[in-house]
Amino acid sequence: MPDNTRRARDEAFWQIFADRYTVEPGPVNLENGYFGRLSRTVVEEYQRNIELINRSNSVYVRQRFEQGDSLDIRAQLAELVGVPAETVALTRNATEGLQSLIRNYNGLKPGDQVLISDLEYDTVKGAMRWLARNRGVEVIEIEHTHPASFDSLLNTYREAFERYPRLKLLALTHVTHRTGLVMPVKAIAAAAREHGIDVILDGAHALGQIEFNLDDLGIEFAGYNLHKWIGAPLTLGFIYIAPERLADIDPDMGEMHFPLDDIRARTPYSTPNIPALLTLPLVFEEHHAMGGSAAKGARLNYLRNLWVRAVRELPGIEVMTPDDPRLYCCITSMRFTRHADQQTMVDRLLNDYNLFTVVRSGAACGPCIRITPGLTTTAAHMTLLTKALNELR
Numbered sequence: 001m002p003d004n005t006r007r008a009r010d011e012a013f014w015q016i017f018a019d020r021y022t023v024e025p026g027p028v029n030l031e032n033g034y035f036g037r038l039s040r041t042v043v044e045e046y047q048r049n050i051e052l053i054n055r056s057n058s059v060y061v062r063q064r065f066e067q068g069d070s071l072d073i074r075a076q077l078a079e080l081v082g083v084p085a086e087t088v089a090l091t092r093n094a095t096e097g098l099q100s101l102i103r104n105y106n107g108l109k110p111g112d113q114v115l116i117s118d119l120e121y122d123t124v125k126g127a128m129r130w131l132a133r134n135r136g137v138e139v140i141e142i143e144h145t146h147p148a149s150f151d152s153l154l155n156t157y158r159e160a161f162e163r164y165p166r167l168k169l170l171a172l173t174h175v176t177h178r179t180g181l182v183m184p185v186k187a188i189a190a191a192a193r194e195h196g197i198d199v200i201l202d203g204a205h206a207l208g209q210i211e212f213n214l215d216d217l218g219i220e221f222a223g224y225n226l227h228k229w230i231g232a233p234l235t236l237g238f239i240y241i242a243p244e245r246l247a248d249i250d251p252d253m254g255e256m257h258f259p260l261d262d263i264r265a266r267t268p269y270s271t272p273n274i275p276a277l278l279t280l281p282l283v284f285e286e287h288h289a290m291g292g293s294a295a296k297g298a299r300l301n302y303l304r305n306l307w308v309r310a311v312r313e314l315p316g317i318e319v320m321t322p323d324d325p326r327l328y329c330c331i332t333s334m335r336f337t338r339h340a341d342q343q344t345m346v347d348r349l350l351n352d353y354n355l356f357t358v359v360r361s362g363a364a365c366g367p368c369i370r371i372t373p374g375l376t377t378t379a380a381h382m383t384l385l386t387k388a389l390n391e392l393r
């Protein structure tokens, strides 16, 4: 058994990491997909950085941060993702970065088509619909079949690529926030390339729990945040643009600071959360100390499998997310098939069992309850969840 898989089951090992987070007494949080906790040491470092910037103000920022420390931090971020520093620009979140890529993608002309599916994040869908109003393109919206398989997902795209020959751009989500489904990004990107279609990847939920290599995935444009599975303070994200494609993204509408061949010209120039940025080196150090995405992902998937395997076959429960290891991560959705209103069931999970979950709607397969363990979740929490689901069904 590979090391990470064996270690994923080691409650004592993971308790050492879980103890590094301060958790408010209250419900067991099984909605860890929204954003991640900071470890106590990261909180302390963040506080120190707030005080440092408050004391030193623009004297430090103008003299050392802008042309020195911020570039080092960007280089560390790029190293984390395995790409050259010049291909990465910091943003305030994933939405800002993805919308910059979508808005400034200059390969579209009136009459072209762009593609989204039911599983994209709403702000990404909104941005692609904005293209229709402002660039005169047509938005093609497809729905994935349910239950999904590797082949069904790929074939849905292949069919769309055949059917809509004017497609030029596809927004693709690595891990959908609705059901946690992990898209076969590499296969879809390869099929898109065969048809001359560019892909903008929304990687919000992938970074920090899934190991990937953008070059290997065949991805040239991507947007991320750093507050989900990496463990950074809120307000940080970044975009990636493959160097040979930089010219395909126009500079930001307000740009006047960076040369045209600098990726930083592709994001809005503004005063960033400097204390949060200065905290990133420690965040990355702790991420690596835990074993990086491979170890964290294995642990989170183990916790996910504890509840999914216990309830998948039970009448009255439908687990929406497949068990093909290529297609799932720790976020997984289910629904109570004998209950029309999933929100009522979320309320019962909270009120009767002290378990905090959330309803997600918008997927073609219907409303579901999203269950997301985190780094402070234990196997005992999963036992409690399994008991609750079994009784409530």
Ligand SMILES: Cc1ncc(COP(=O)(O)O)c(C=O)c1O
Pocket (backbone or CB within 6 Å): 033, 034, 092, 093, 094, 095, 096, 121, 173, 175, 176, 177, 202, 204, 205, 224, 225, 237
């Ligand atoms: C799949 C996906 N994309 C994009 C976003 C937006 O991220 P941000 O809040 O950093 O803008 C989210 C947020 O949850 C998400 O789940």
